[in-house]
Amino acid sequence: MEENRRLSKRLRRKRLGKRVSNVYAAIIYAFIYVPIAVMVIFSFNDQLNNYYWVGFTTKWYVKLFSGSELWGYLWNSLVVAVLATIISVIIGTLGAMGLMRFEFMLKKVINSSLYIPVIIPEIVMGISLLMLYQICNFPLGLPAVTLAHITFCAPFVVIIMRGRMSGMDLSVEEASMDLGANRLETFFRITVPMLVPGLLSSAFMAFTLSIDDVIITNFVAGPYSTTLPVKILSMVKMGLHPDVNALTTIMIAVLILGILVNNLVQAALRKRSMGTVKTYF
Amino acid sequence: MAESIVSLRHVNKYFGENHVLKDINLEIEEGEFLTLLGPSGCGKTTTLRLIAGFEDATDGIIEVQGDRVEDKEAYERDVNTVFQSYALFPHMTVYDNIGYGLKVKKVPKEEIKERVREMLELVQLMGFEGRKPDAMSGGQKQRVAIARALINNPKVLLLDEPLGALDLKLRKQMQIELKRLQQMLNITFVYVTHDQEEAMTMSDRIAVMKDGIIEQLASPREIYNKPATKFVADFIGESNIFSGTVIEINGEEATLETECGCCKMPAEGFAVGDKAHVCIRPETIGFSKEPVDGFTLKGQVKNMIFVGAVFRTLVTMENGYDVKINRVKYDGSYQEGDTLYFYWDVEDSTGIRDQEVTNG
Structure with missing residues (x-):
C-alpha cells in the first residue's frame, strides 16, 4: 500500500511538472506572437491612431496599394538587402574557404577579429562608417548603405560557412580531380553543390540582418535613400498610422509563405538525398 | 622482367x-x-x-x-x-x-x-x-x-x-x-x-x-x-627474435651467442664477430625437456592459451623475453612452470644483420 501511494505521488508530481512546463511554453510564445498579432489586428482598425479598437476596415490596405510612399522605402530596403546578401555571401564564402584551407601569418588574428563586427555595438559601427565615408569623400546614399551592410553581413557568412566547411571531407575534391576535373570544374561541380545548405542559411542570415538594420543605415543613408525600417522609426515621432501596420502585415504574410515554401523544399531535398526514382537504363 | x-x-x-x-x-x-x-x-x-x-x-x-x-x-x-x-x-x-x-x-x-x-x-x-x-x-x-x-x-x-x-x-x-x-x-x-x-x-x-x-x-x-x-620479422606475422654475436661458423650453420645461451642460424652472409638476430616463427620453433645439440636457450612455461585455430604457449626466458610457441593442439608433455629448451631447424630460421650496428 505504502509503496503504491508513493508511486502515485511521484506520478502526480510528474504530471504537475508537465503542466507547468506547458504553461511556461505558452507564455514564451505569447511574448513573441501577441505583439505581432496586435499589430496585424490594428492594421484593420478604422482609426488613424493605433491606440484602441474602433471598427473593421480595409482602407489602410487600399491606401497602401493606391500609391503609398512606403513602397519606395521598401524598394530601397530590398535592393540593399539583395545586393548585400549576394555580395557578402560570395566574399564570406571565399573568406571562409581561405581560412579553412590555408595556413598563413596572422590567420589567428583574422579568425578572432571576425567577431569584432559581430559584437561591436551597432552605434559604434555606424559612427565609424560615417567617419570613414566622410574621410574618403564617399557620398552617402544607397551605395554607401549597401557597402555598410556588406561590411556587417560578411563576418556572419564567414562564421557560418567556416562551421559548415569544417565538417566537409576534402578528399571529395581530390576524388574529383583524380577523375579528371580541373580545379574550376571541381569547384562548381562538387564544392558549390555540397555547400548549398550552408550558402542558403548564410544568405538568409545576411538578408535578415540587412533588411531590419536601422542604426547603421540611419548614419550612412543620407537624406534621399532611407530604407523602410529607418523611415518607420522616423514616422514614430509623428505618430504611426495603420498603413505601416498594413505593410508589415503583408511582409509577415510573405515571410510565412517563404518559411512554408522553404520547409517544402527541404522536405523534397531530404527525400531526394536518398536517391531518385529516375530510370537510367 | x-x-x-x-x-x-x-x-x-x-x-x-x-x-x-x-x-x-x-x-x-x-x-x-x-x-x-x-x-x-x-x-x-x-x-x-x-x-x-x-x-x-x-x-x-x-x-x-x-x-x-x-x-x-x-x-x-x-x-x-x-x-x-x-x-x-x-x-x-x-x-x-x-x-x-x-x-x-x-x-x-x-x-x-x-x-x-x-x-x-x-x-x-x-x-x-x-x-x-x-x-x-x-x-x-x-x-x-x-x-x-x-x-x-x-x-x-x-x-x-x-x-x-x-x-x-x-x-x-x-x-x-x-x-x-x-x-x-x-x-x-x-x-x-x-x-x-x-x-x-x-x-x-x-x-x-x-x-x-x-x-x-x-x-x-x-x-x-x-x-x-x-622490423619486418616482427611486423609480418609473429616472430621469436634472439639477438647476439656470431661466435662460430661451421659450413652452412652459424652459432649465435646471446645473453641467455647459444643457438644456431644460417651462416650465409655472416662472419665471426658479427652482431645478428635470428628469427624463428612460433609454429616452427621446437622445444624439449633436454637441451638439443648446439642450443642452450631455455625458459619457463608461463602461459598456455587456446586461441581458436592455434594453441599458444608463452615461455619466459631468464632475461624476461617471452618466447611464443604455436601448435595446432596441446600435446600434454608440459605444464605451467616446466622448463623447456628451444631448438629449430636452421633452415626454418632467418639470420638478420643488426642494423643499429651496421648503420652506425
Whole structure:
C-alpha cells in the first residue's frame, strides 16, 4: 500500500511538472506572437491612431496599394538587402574557404577579429562608417548603405560557412580531380553543390540582418535613400498610422509563405538525398 | 622482367621539418598487385598521394608509363584512386558518381550510359544506380568508389586502405573480390594497408615501410620466410627474435651467442664477430625437456592459451623475453612452470644483420 501511494505521488508530481512546463511554453510564445498579432489586428482598425479598437476596415490596405510612399522605402530596403546578401555571401564564402584551407601569418588574428563586427555595438559601427565615408569623400546614399551592410553581413557568412566547411571531407575534391576535373570544374561541380545548405542559411542570415538594420543605415543613408525600417522609426515621432501596420502585415504574410515554401523544399531535398526514382537504363 | 609502369627514384618528401619519405626507390611492374604495408606514419599513404598527384615530392623523380609526372596535376595523370573514406559525391546518385570521370571528359551521354552499366555489373550493383551514397551501406559505397575509379580505364589503380572501415567478414570478402577484379582487368594495383594479413592475402609483392624507408620489397612468401630486417620479422606475422654475436661458423650453420645461451642460424652472409638476430616463427620453433645439440636457450612455461585455430604457449626466458610457441593442439608433455629448451631447424630460421650496428 505504502509503496503504491508513493508511486502515485511521484506520478502526480510528474504530471504537475508537465503542466507547468506547458504553461511556461505558452507564455514564451505569447511574448513573441501577441505583439505581432496586435499589430496585424490594428492594421484593420478604422482609426488613424493605433491606440484602441474602433471598427473593421480595409482602407489602410487600399491606401497602401493606391500609391503609398512606403513602397519606395521598401524598394530601397530590398535592393540593399539583395545586393548585400549576394555580395557578402560570395566574399564570406571565399573568406571562409581561405581560412579553412590555408595556413598563413596572422590567420589567428583574422579568425578572432571576425567577431569584432559581430559584437561591436551597432552605434559604434555606424559612427565609424560615417567617419570613414566622410574621410574618403564617399557620398552617402544607397551605395554607401549597401557597402555598410556588406561590411556587417560578411563576418556572419564567414562564421557560418567556416562551421559548415569544417565538417566537409576534402578528399571529395581530390576524388574529383583524380577523375579528371580541373580545379574550376571541381569547384562548381562538387564544392558549390555540397555547400548549398550552408550558402542558403548564410544568405538568409545576411538578408535578415540587412533588411531590419536601422542604426547603421540611419548614419550612412543620407537624406534621399532611407530604407523602410529607418523611415518607420522616423514616422514614430509623428505618430504611426495603420498603413505601416498594413505593410508589415503583408511582409509577415510573405515571410510565412517563404518559411512554408522553404520547409517544402527541404522536405523534397531530404527525400531526394536518398536517391531518385529516375530510370537510367 | 616486366616493364615498370610506375617508378619512384630518389623520392624525398618533407612536411615542414618532418622527413616523411627518405630516398624512396620503387619500381612497380605492369599488372602486379603491389602493397605498401606499414604502421601508421610510415609514409605509405604519402607515397600513394605522390603517385596520384595530391602531394608534391620535395625532390626525386616519379614516372608513370615512362613519363615524368612531377609537373602534372592530379587530373592530368593516368592513375585513379580509391579513397579510404570512399569520398563519394554526396549530392550525386550512384549513376552520376560512377559516370563523373567520363562526364568531365565530355564523353557522349550514350557511351557514359553503356560504361556505367558495365561498371555496375562489374561491381555487382545493378539496380542501385538511382541511390544516393547516404542510402547505402559501407560495402556498397566501397563498390561504388571502385567502379568510379575504374571507369576511366586507368593503367594504375591506387587504393588507400579501402577496406579499413568495413567489418572483418565483409573485409575478407572484398579482399577476394578485389584480387579477382585486378586479375580480370589486368590493371596494376597499388594498395596501401596496415593490415599484414590483408597484404599477404592479395599482393604479388609487398613493400614493408617504416619511418619513410622501404625495409623490404618482396613476395609475401619471401617476406614471411626471409624477413630482411628485425622490423619486418616482427611486423609480418609473429616472430621469436634472439639477438647476439656470431661466435662460430661451421659450413652452412652459424652459432649465435646471446645473453641467455647459444643457438644456431644460417651462416650465409655472416662472419665471426658479427652482431645478428635470428628469427624463428612460433609454429616452427621446437622445444624439449633436454637441451638439443648446439642450443642452450631455455625458459619457463608461463602461459598456455587456446586461441581458436592455434594453441599458444608463452615461455619466459631468464632475461624476461617471452618466447611464443604455436601448435595446432596441446600435446600434454608440459605444464605451467616446466622448463623447456628451444631448438629449430636452421633452415626454418632467418639470420638478420643488426642494423643499429651496421648503420652506425
